[in-house]
Amino acid sequence: MGRLPFIIAACIFIIIFDIYCFRAIISVFKKWKPTTKKIFSILYWSYSILLIIGVFAGIYLNLFLTLRAIILVAFFLTVACKMAMLPFLVLDDLRRLYIKVFRKKAVVKDQPISETDQISRSEFLVKAGLVAAAVPLTSLSWGIISGAYDYQVRKVNLILPNLPKAFDGITMAQISDIHSGSFYNKTAVKGGVELLLAEKPDFVFFTGDLVNNLTNEVRDYQDIFSKVKAPLGVYSSLGNHDYGDYYFGKESSPAKVKNLKNMVDVHKIMGYDLLMNDHRRLKVDGEEIGILGIENWGMGRFPKYGKMELAVQNTDDLPVKLLLSHDPSHWRGEVLKKYPQIDAMFSGHTHGMQFGVRLKEYQWSPVQYIYKEWAGLYQEQKQQLYVNVGYGFLGYPGRVGVLPEITVFTLKRA
Numbered sequence: 001m002g003r004l005p006f007i008i009a010a011c012i013f014i015i016i017f018d019i020y021c022f023r024a025i026i027s028v029f030k031k032w033k034p035t036t037k038k039i040f041s042i043l044y045w046s047y048s049i050l051l052i053i054g055v056f057a058g059i060y061l062n063l064f065l066t067l068r069a070i071i072l073v074a075f076f077l078t079v080a081c082k083m084a085m086l087p088f089l090v091l092d093d094l095r096r097l098y099i100k101v102f103r104k105k106a107v108v109k110d111q112p113i114s115e116t117d118q119i120s121r122s123e124f125l126v127k128a129g130l131v132a133a134a135v136p137l138t139s140l141s142w143g144i145i146s147g148a149y150d151y152q153v154r155k156v157n158l159i160l161p162n163l164p165k166a167f168d169g170i171t172m173a174q175i176s177d178i179h180s181g182s183f184y185n186k187t188a189v190k191g192g193v194e195l196l197l198a199e200k201p202d203f204v205f206f207t208g209d210l211v212n213n214l215t216n217e218v219r220d221y222q223d224i225f226s227k228v229k230a231p232l233g234v235y236s237s238l239g240n241h242d243y244g245d246y247y248f249g250k251e252s253s254p255a256k257v258k259n260l261k262n263m264v265d266v267h268k269i270m271g272y273d274l275l276m277n278d279h280r281r282l283k284v285d286g287e288e289i290g291i292l293g294i295e296n297w298g299m300g301r302f303p304k305y306g307k308m309e310l311a312v313q314n315t316d317d318l319p320v321k322l323l324l325s326h327d328p329s330h331w332r333g334e335v336l337k338k339y340p341q342i343d344a345m346f347s348g349h350t351h352g353m354q355f356g357v358r359l360k361e362y363q364w365s366p367v368q369y370i371y372k373e374w375a376g377l378y379q380e381q382k383q384q385l386y387v388n389v390g391y392g393f394l395g396y397p398g399r400v401g402v403l404p405e406i407t408v409f410t411l412k413r414a
Helices: 004-028 034-060 065-108 121-145 186-198 215-225 254-270 329-338
Strands: 152-159 171-175 203-207 234-237 278-284 287-293 321-324 344-347 376-380 383-387 405-412
Touching (some): 004 065, 152 383, 203 321, 203 344, 215 254, 234 287, 234 321, 329 344
Parallel strands (some): 321 344, 344 383
Antiparallel strands (some): 171 405, 376 383
C-alpha cells in the first residue's frame, strides 16, 4: 500500500496535464478537419488511459517482466517528455497573457501591437515537442548504440566477520543475466569477458539466465563464456529463463526436459560448476567456506524450483556461507525468515530494468517499484544481498543509465 498513493497521485497529475496539453495542441491546429480532430482525440486519450491501466497492471498483476518493463519505462518516459514540455507551455501562456494585457493598453493609446512581435503558440508547441521528443529518442537510441555493451566493473568490499583468515583479501567476481539470445555483437561480448578476466578473480559466480528461452541460443557464444576461468573455480546457478518455461509452457514435456538437460550439459562443457540445490566446500590453506546454489526461487508467477533445505544440508560447520540465488525476492521471501546462517546472497534478475540512474551515492529505476532490492549491496542484521544488474539485456536491445555490470568483490574479515 505504501506505493499506491504515489502511483495514484502520479496518474492524477498525468490526467490533468494531459488535458492541458490536449487543449494546447487543439488550439494550435484550428484548421484540422473535424474527422482529423476526432481521430487525434481518440489516439491521444487511448494512449494515456492504456498507459495508466498498464502501470497498475504491471505493478499489481503477474505480467511478464519484459512487458512490465516496457509499460513502466513508457510511463516514466511519457512523464519526462511532458515535464519537458511544461515550461514551454506555461511560458507561452504567460507571454500570451502579457501581450493581451499590453495590447489593451496599446489600443487605448492607438498603438496596435504588430503581429510580427507576437510569438505564436504553434511555434512554442512545435519547438517544445521537438525538444521533448528528442530527449527520450536520443537516450533510447544511444542506449542501443552504446549502452548495451558498455560493461562497467564495480568493485565492492564484502565484509564477512566470520571469514576465515585464509580468505581475507581473496577476490570473487559475479556476472548475471547473460541472455545470449539477445546478443548481436560478438566482439563486444568478448570484450566484456576480457574485462572480467583482467581483474584476475580467485573465483567467479554466474547467477543465472544464460539464455532467453532455449538452450541452443548460447551456441554462438559458448566459446566466449568458456573462457571465464578462475583458480578456485566458476560456480553457477539457473535463472527463470533457463528452464524453457517461456517457450514450452510450465507443464513438463519431453522437449522441455531435454532442453533443461542440454542446459546442464552446457554449464559442464563451459567449465561452470552448476549448483542445483547443492553446495560446495571451498578450501584455502586448510580453511573452508561454503558456496551454496539453488534453482530459481521467485515470487508471484516466477517458478519456485529452489530447495534451500537441500542446499544447506551438512553445512553447519562452515563459518561462512555464500548463496547463489537468481531472484533477489528470494532473500526477503525465504532466506531472511528461515536461514539466518546465510551470510551473503548473490542475485541478478532485475536488470535494473535497463533504464534509470545509477551513481555512486544515488540510484533510481522504475524497477524499484516492483523489487525492493534491485541493484547493489543490501544488508539486514548480519545478512547481506548483492543484486547484479546483468551482463546482457532482454526486450529493449540496450541500456540507459543502468549499464551492464561485472562485479568484483574483495572478501574481508572486518
